[in-house]
Amino acid sequence: MSTGLLEQRANYPRSQYEYGLGGHGTADADNNGRKEIDCSNLLNRMLRDAGYDIPYKTTAQLANDTTYFDVIPLADVDVNGGDIALWVTRGHTGVVEDLDANRVKGNFFGSQTSTGPKSAKFGLNSNYWPMPDKFLRPKAQYKTGGQPTPAPAAPAPAPAPAGPAPLMTFQYPIRKADGKQFTDAEEIYQALGAETSGHYLLGCNKFWHGGIHITDTSAPQCVLNEPVRCMADGEVVAYRLNDDYLESTFGDNEKKLKYSNSFCLVRHEYKSVPNPDEGPNKGKQNTLNFYSLYMHLLPYQRYPLAETERPTPKVTMTVNDFKAYDVFPEANGTPSPGKLSTGTKLEILEQKDVGNVTYARGKILSGSVKNVNRKVREAGAEVWFAYLKNGAPYQNSEPKNIWTADKIVERLRPNYWQGKVKATVVNKLDLYADPASPQNGQPAGAKLGNLQLITGSVVEFDSKDVLNLTVNGVTRRMAKCTKISGDLAGAGTAPSSFWACVENQRDYRILDWTSLTPTSFNTVETASTGIKAGDPIGYLGLTENITSEEGGVNSKHQVHVEIFTAEAGVKDFLKNVAGLKSGKQYLHLAVGVGLKKKAPATDVTPLKNQHAVDLSKAPVIKEGTEDWYEVSVIENGQPVSGLIKKTEAEIVTQHDWEKLGFQIVEECNTAADGFLDPEDTPQFFKDLFAKIDTNHNGEVDAGELAEALKNAETRDQWSKLIAHHPTEWKDKADAPKWSKLDQLLEGSPKTLKHEKERIDEMVFWDDLTGGAAIGNGIGVITHFHPVAIISNLLPSNRCFCFEQGIVNSPCQVGFRDVTKEHFELLAMQLGVEREVLRAIAVAETGDKVPFKEFVAGKQHAAILYERHYMYRFLKVKGYTSQQLDDLSTTEPKIVHVYQSGYSYGTEQAQYERLLRARELDKDSASKACSWGKFQVMGEYYSQLYESVDELVEAQNYCALQHLQYFKVFLTKEKNMLEPMKNKNWLTIAKKYNGANQVGYDTRISNAYTKLKAEW
Known part of the structure; x- marks a missing residue:
């Protein structure tokens, strides 16, 4: 009986797929029109296409599986087309197409490294693939239809018990021109430094401004190539979509000026991780419901590329x-x-x-x-x-x-527009029952047995019904669908309607949304549509502004971005009422804390301001028998440095917002009307305002603020202000709050009329009804700087694996060790036996977990400090021979020429030498260490990282970064693949450990032999 696998080849043409390690065939990572898929995922999809209910297996797992597969001996004449060929040592698999009568050669279909899905030869005269190590056949009992069909009247199974709710994810509202995420807040602030207006808190005409403007000056990529992104998981509660640009009138029809009042409003329900510590706070969480707003977005008719926009x-x-x-x-x-x-x-x-x-x-x-x-x-x-x-x-x-x-990339269309969606299945589509609670953040319903729609089927759903539901602990966008065309992968009948995953993003694509036609334009639409951090919101819209009463005009593409909350419990949130101690750590330096000078000096400098110092940037040094943190801060534009005793230091985390400097500012005048009056604000705001007012006229204009925000100290203080004031999106121009505008523009009647016309068109607050209504409706809310709040909400770690494209989403905690599957994936990618790769780990670190705690509670990669490397690096830095000789005499364990037989000492000693070496030269010291599970020298950092600091951060965080650094060392630095494939132990030893290696070749050879027998 045919397995049915060969019949699936037509589903995977080379014109649509290419090889990609770890690729599932659902996403086009490099946007070249072909989706990446590897050999084991291709086989898994072909099995599913043929109707088998068999879970995904790696090539290593296939080699040992007897539950789902029968092993067919090569001598068995029954080996035929449709069986599975498996090369265990090479980590490859595919489907047999034919086998010659002598059983010495044949052809197979699989995802080939060089071509993607394609037929290839194996055995005699193949030039590459030998005869397979095993032939497998999927067991017929796992093919849908192989068992009696269950009675159709059976009730839908109950959904599986919900696991822990996935943590909310966050992203900055824009990405860089190459599509990569901004590394941190500082990097995005540097980009926004080009903006001359539209800054946080202070708007034009001196009104409070609750957001920031991002324009084509700082983010030109967001006009055409890179959409504005949603900043956190949540639900779209309202939006307005212009069909084309609106036009406002200046003067007596003197000019028509284009602008957009398209917006998207998203509600987010933040819950921190529960407090795990025993005591009164155990299980408590910090919570905050907040909103993100994106205003002035591109109108619908401007999404297709104009001729002038086509690349x-x-x-x-x-x-x-x-x-x-x-x-x-x-x-x-x-x-x-x-x-x-x-x-x-x-x-x-x-x-x-x-x-x-x-x-x-x-x-x-x-x-x-x-x-x-x-x-x-x-x-x-x-x-x-x-x-x-x-x-x-x-x-x-x-x-x-x-x-x-090259494919011309069109603008990405948001998924929150309301309308009917027709979508084509790009991977087999699992069908689900109704969720028990159809609300964002709740578990999905149970799978409807093994029911799946085949690739190419067409479904329809309403975009307003899309929800964020959890499937196996992962948040997925899902909706209730009906089948327009297509068939089930196996036996059975598709229900008239069903729930399904409707993801269509580049990094996770289950459906291709072939059409979404919005049903409403130019009016506020309320919604409850699930959206995730990083999903497209829209693009920068054109805004033409009047610059003078004479009719001067400037134009820019821009988006107004803000984050606000209507909750009364903001102060509790800022105080970390859940008592969390996890996350990124800081040294809290209160006003009046003294910084002691290094010995022999005894001076103490009292601090005039509060500071929070990143703990990872405060090295510990010894003076006598005591440990001290060495810190450096900026006070009134001047650097201040010194020591604070470790036993007296206060450690806080990213959850301690108040101690990190976040402060609420609101006018104490009960008649506050939205006009910023610094005299009615707290003293700390008055002081900061006066600092920015460089011409001392009692006012701050856009130029002064733009210049002040280029100073890191001032920017940090300003961006941590949390402003409680009326929203600009509620009242129309005839409301009392705008009366100040009449005074300010008294001498410019045409400009005043024009601005009031736009105000009337921009507001939307009173159109937020039902579930979209915010707070008590009066419109006085609390604003956060959108970059500052997202920066502090982001996980404490930086997921380099995500940035490098190794994983599909950022992790919350790095891998503690490299797993067997990781070795197998790398082996398949490099064409090297997994045992050869792991043998090096055995030789270098004993294959142990590659992390230590040199300082209690802080994970650090295993290291070996090489003093002769430090000697060489300092020489390159400009140290004279005399200086190096002096250091070799006074600190021979830190700087010295190579010396055979030198004893390195304990692991703790290595760390302490690294700390001392960093006092001489930070980067040289880190480069002089070998890092992690495979002990690759830091001097090769540029093969994978932008800086030495990145190397240190990544290696200290995640074992997968050890593996990735090992990989680039083998392939880019040492060109070691051929000797590793040939198991030329001496060449491997010399390339990896140097020409003076003694016995290293024997150690890796012995480790390999043992692993082959036992692993």
């Missing part, structure tokens, strides 16, 4: 035998320096015809022109080449197009 064409060469020219080859015999290499990418700058052939002038973006094997033109050079023939892509004699065009 210049980019193509990639698929052949290597077509000539390049330095000049337009108008005449026969035009000299050519060489031929364009396969894979060369060019940007098309110009086109000219010669007869029916169009030549293009292209700028080489990557790749080269070669003359035989010598590169003669590289990236940056411009060359001409045959581009079109009779208006179609030029073809060679096969005929095959000689280039492929």
